[in-house]
Amino acid sequence: MVVAKNKFSLKRFSIAGAVAFATATLGLAISEVRSQGNLVSIDGSSTVYPIQEGIAEEFQKDNRGYRVTVGVSGSGGGFEKFCRGETDISNASRPIKDSEAQRCAQNGIEFVELEVAFDGITVVVNPENNWVDTMTVEQLETIWEPDAQGNVTRWSDVNSSWPNVEMSLYGPGADSGTFDYFTEVIVGEEGASRGDYTASEDDNVLVTGVERDRNALAYFGYAYYVENQDTLKAVGIDNGNGAVKPNQETIESGKYAPLSRPLFVYVKKSAMEKPQVEAYVEYFLSADNITPIVNEIGYVPLSRRGYLNQKAKIR
Known part of the structure; x- marks a missing residue:
């Protein structure tokens, strides 16, 4: 195996590593974090995971009061959790399917689709x-x-x-x-x-x-x-x-x-009422924050105007 070279090395991006990182980063049970109202919960695509992981690390350094967990269930597994209302944000390496969107609608989950990079x-x-x-x-x-x-x-x-x-x-x-x-x-x-x-x-x-x-x-x-x-x-x-x-x-x-292909992030509209989710999404969609991470990981970032257009969807 190749020894990890990049700051945002993919070698640690295994499912077990994700769980271990989330546990170490939180330092307390998820239920306890939820009670403090400072958690941003993310799950979904293993392809988008490195981007979210890199952003989450930098965001938490700059926002000590907030915590971010990033899981890896695959695009389909992530949408299952998202449409059950278990997560704030879902990573996907393909657009949401009609059946998944219908499941979200049945559960009262409204969302915004964002393009974040190309693969x-x-x-x-x-x-x-x-x-x-x-x-x-x-x-x-x-x-x-x-x-x-x-x-x-x-x-x-x-x-x-x-x-x-x-x-x-x-x-x-x-x-x-x-x-x-x-x-x-x-x-x-x-x-x-x-x-x-x-x-x-x-x-x-x-x-x-x-x-x-x-x-x-x-x-x-x-x-x-x-x-x-x-x-x-x-x-x-x-x-x-x-x-x-x-x-x-x-x-x-x-x-x-x-x-x-494009890579996507789906944000639950109601989650944007939480200050930690609003702050995280704003941070995530800043070209100054996301472009260096996307480049270092090896994907292709959107243009600065492209990220501004995605931010406009949220606003």
């Missing part, structure tokens, strides 16, 4: 893989479509010139917005995927799997590749216009298609 879902292999530098969208579909289960199990099943060895596949779980987005744009139907792969909402599990296996392939958010690029190899994606590898320029311009 490029990155397909990676082990650096010792010397036969794959690029893949077409069609080849990815061949690997990940439901019919591939039990049928496409070796690299040579995808391309006859590739080795006749077993593939080891890693990817997000079904509660992940990355899973939803990837299956929709690659397979053509959201949620349609083979099931015989190692799935986890913790992207560090996927990173570790590929690092340790010459025959592995995985997909996850770009920031997790950036943090581990010394031990992973990004695959260029060819959508018919030539292979393109993910980087900040190709993600921002949309050249890295179809795997470029």
Whole structure:
């Protein structure tokens, strides 16, 4: 594993680490914090988690009276909690589904959708893989479509010139917005995927799997590749216009298609009546606060005007 280098290192962004950090930061039971009325509760996407975690740390340094907890349940799991009224803010790597919005409405939860950064879902292999530098969208579909289960199990099943060895596949779980987005744009139907792969909402599990296996392939958010690029190899994606590898320029311009995507935060309207949530959201949407963190983590920030536009939605 790569030793963490960045101030906002993704290596500590495991689910267990998130829980440990929240516990250590709070220093008291959540119920006790709630009674003091100073808690901001956040959950959802593992892809957006590093941004929120970085902002939460800086916010708490500047606002000693407030506490922020950030969980990692995946986009779907986060929306379940959000629509039950258990959290103030929900992180998502895809837009909220109609069924989720209806559930929120049934429970009297009104919300505002905010774009906070851009990501490029990155397909990676082990650096010792010397036969794959690029893949077409069609080849990815061949690997990940439901019919591939039990049928496409070796690299040579995808391309006859590739080795006749077993593939080891890693990817997000079904509660992940990355899973939803990837299956929709690659397979053509959201949620349609083979099931015989190692799935986890913790992207560090996927990173570790590929690092340790010459025959592995995985997909996850770009920031997790950036943090581990010394031990992973990004695959260029060819959508018919030539292979393109993910980087900040190709993600921002949309050249890295179809795997470029916006990242979202959903804020409960009633939560903005709490001074700690109002203060946190204002802090979060300040370009001076969020842009350096997004850049350091490896995502692509919005423009200054873009963050002002998002702040206007709240106001």
